[in-house]
Amino acid sequence: xxxxxxxxxxxxxxxxxxxxxxxxxxxxxENSSKAFEIHNCQKHDWLGTGVASNVPWSFQGxxxxxxxxxxxxxxxxxxxxxxxxxxxxxxxxxxxxxxxAGDALLGFGKSGLVVVHGDAGQRAGVGLAGGELIVKGxxxxxxxxxxxxxxxxxxxxxxxxxxLGARGGTIYVGGEVESISxxxxxxxxxxxxxxxxxxxxxxxxxxxxxxSWKVFRSTATDTKH
Amino acid sequence: MHTLELIPRNIDTDWxxxxxxxxxxxxxxxxxxxxxxxxRFILSLQRLRRLLQLESLPPELAxxxxxxxxxxxxxxxxxxxxxxxxxxxxxxxRIEPISSHAMPSCDAIESADAIEVQLNQKNSVRDRIxxxxxxxxxxxxxxxxxxxxxxxQMLQRLAKSxxxxxxxxxxxxxxxxxxxxxxxxxxxxLNFVNLRMPLACLAPDHFARSHFQTQPQAIVAxxxxxxxxxxxxxxxxxxxxxxxxxxxxxxxxxxxASFVSIDGYLAQRAPSTKPSTRGSDPLTxxxxxxxxxxxxxxxxxxxxxxLQSEWDLAGDLxxxxxxxASVMDFS
Numbered sequence: 001x002x003x004x005x006x007x008x009x010x011x012x013x014x015x016x017x018x019x020x021x022x023x024x025x026x027x028x029x030e031n032s033s034k035a036f037e038i039h040n041c042q043k044h045d046w047l048g049t050g051v052a053s054n055v056p057w058s059f060q061g062x063x064x065x066x067x068x069x070x071x072x073x074x075x076x077x078x079x080x081x082x083x084x085x086x087x088x089x090x091x092x093x094x095x096x097x098x099x100x101a102g103d104a105l106l107g108f109g110k111s112g113l114v115v116v117h118g119d120a121g122q123r124a125g126v127g128l129a130g131g132e133l134i135v136k137g138x139x140x141x142x143x144x145x146x147x148x149x150x151x152x153x154x155x156x157x158x159x160x161x162x163x164l165g166a167r168g169g170t171i172y173v174g175g176e177v178e179s180i181s182x183x184x185x186x187x188x189x190x191x192x193x194x195x196x197x198x199x200x201x202x203x204x205x206x207x208x209x210x211x212s213w214k215v216f217r218s219t220a221t222d223t224k225h
Numbered sequence: 226m227h228t229l230e231l232i233p234r235n236i237d238t239d240w241x242x243x244x245x246x247x248x249x250x251x252x253x254x255x256x257x258x259x260x261x262x263x264x265r266f267i268l269s270l271q272r273l274r275r276l277l278q279l280e281s282l283p284p285e286l287a288x289x290x291x292x293x294x295x296x297x298x299x300x301x302x303x304x305x306x307x308x309x310x311x312x313x314x315x316x317x318x319r320i321e322p323i324s325s326h327a328m329p330s331c332d333a334i335e336s337a338d339a340i341e342v343q344l345n346q347k348n349s350v351r352d353r354i355x356x357x358x359x360x361x362x363x364x365x366x367x368x369x370x371x372x373x374x375x376x377x378q379m380l381q382r383l384a385k386s387x388x389x390x391x392x393x394x395x396x397x398x399x400x401x402x403x404x405x406x407x408x409x410x411x412x413x414x415l416n417f418v419n420l421r422m423p424l425a426c427l428a429p430d431h432f433a434r435s436h437f438q439t440q441p442q443a444i445v446a447x448x449x450x451x452x453x454x455x456x457x458x459x460x461x462x463x464x465x466x467x468x469x470x471x472x473x474x475x476x477x478x479x480x481x482a483s484f485v486s487i488d489g490y491l492a493q494r495a496p497s498t499k500p501s502t503r504g505s506d507p508l509t510x511x512x513x514x515x516x517x518x519x520x521x522x523x524x525x526x527x528x529x530x531x532l533q534s535e536w537d538l539a540g541d542l543x544x545x546x547x548x549x550a551s552v553m554d555f556s
Binding site: 023045046049050065066069070084085088089103104 | 372375376378379382383
């Protein structure tokens with residue numbers, strides 16, 4: 001992640017704050033030139049819905065369900081676990097999650113990059129429409145469910161029915177795959193794949209990678225939704 | 226989708242006057258009184274005319290409708306394009322085709338007029354957002370009630386305003402089974418529930434088919450009772466059903482429905498030069514056509530252009546409306 005943060009970021013302690021109060025603070029910070037940090041998140045739901053920022057934001061603590069949904073232009077770090085629906089409908093930007101994620105991670109993402117250092121639950125990247133998802137751990141079943149475009153990179157293992165209903169996009173898996181759906185087929189890794197992987201991992205600041213990748217593509221000939 | 230829409234009579238909806246300015250009443254007023262006894266009968270004459278592809282409405286139908294609107298202290302509903310100019314928050318519900326190619330965007334969400342989550346029994350998920358409405362399909366078997374509720378609230382927050390939220394339910398079960406399957410509905414922050422009757426997916430000899438054919442009001446009554454018990458009488462219930470006649474639709478409204486769709490009713494009367502598409506089951510045909518929108522079918526299918534010459538839709542509609550009105554008179 002780039003470092004355009006101010007030397008003295010604005011820090012807010014979320015211990016005693018409600019979701020509305022935190023979101024109001026986030027809204028106030030959208031046009032700020034100073035980096036913004038929220039400490040001690042207490043599993044709040046719906047944090048940062050539809051937010052946009054040009055400076056780095058940071059969350060520490062556990063986030064609840066449907067946080068940072070439809071976010072735009074974010075450069076954000078989350079130091080903790082997150083619940084279901086994290087970064088759903090993401091519009092642009094980059095989010096780095098140090099912990100684990102629940103179900104439907106980056107669901108229906110339009111663009112942008114989400115990097116998860118831990119594991120993700122079921123249906124990671126559901127309905128993905130152009131974003132990019134990197135999970136350094138493993139994912140649950142039905143990852144890439146109904147995805148239409150974009151990229152999912154899984155360092156660990158993938159659960160059952162990988163890519164169920166997928167009509168586009170590419171899924172790379174470094175570990176084992178429990179089962180793939182009929183909507184995907186394994187393909188040989190090509191030079192374009194290597195280039196794409198290298199660029200994405202470079203962007204995510206990830207150096208260590210699996211010894212080999214399996215690549216899966218949709219069997220749909222028409223990838224338009 | 227074409228609907229006969231019922232709006233409480235205490236709402237001032239002079240639609241001609243409201244073309245430039247939305248109705249005075251707020252959404253809160255609409256929602257709070259949506260199930261109030263006594264409805265206002267509103268039928269889109271222009272929409273009907275377009276549907277029938279008539280240059281002008283037959284005088285007898287126009288006068289009949291005028292009489293009915295007077296009886297129900299109602300006014301004239303605008304065309305669908307005029308409806309589009311009115312924020313949906315001022316209507317109990319607008320059911321319009323959703324653009325399937327529109328992709329999610331913040332701008333679209335902020336200007337969305339309604340959120341409708343469509344629960345499907347098959348294993349598919351689609352998020353579709355257009356400038357006019359936001360619609361989400363979820364498979365019933367993979368979504369938890371808690372997740373769904375939180376997602377709805379997230380979308381509400383994303384819209385940055387209070388907009389109606391609804392669930393569209395496929396009803397292919399008996400009323401008793403509805404209770405088991407959808408009892409959690411009352412836990413959601415809903416403004417409306419739209420019942421879809423996907424009879425086309427049922428085999429012709431399926432026991433539920435004959436049940437629905439005679440008792441759609443039973444399911445509505447169950448739902449209405451739930452919402453009343455949950456202290457949520459403001460939740461509007463719509464029914465999309467291939468009505469046998471207007472009496473059936475009227476009885477369903479009397480049982481607690483707030484509006485009914487007449488697509489299925491009309492489509493069942495569609496002529497077809499293709500026996501394979503018409504088949505032997507009018508219900509299946511009705512839903513198949515309704516699913517594609519009668520309007521688009523008129524534009525796209527040459528055989529439906531025979532509507533105006535061979536099919537007395539106006540007469541069917543008038544009869545439907547009269548039957549409907551007679552039930553409402555006595556309810």
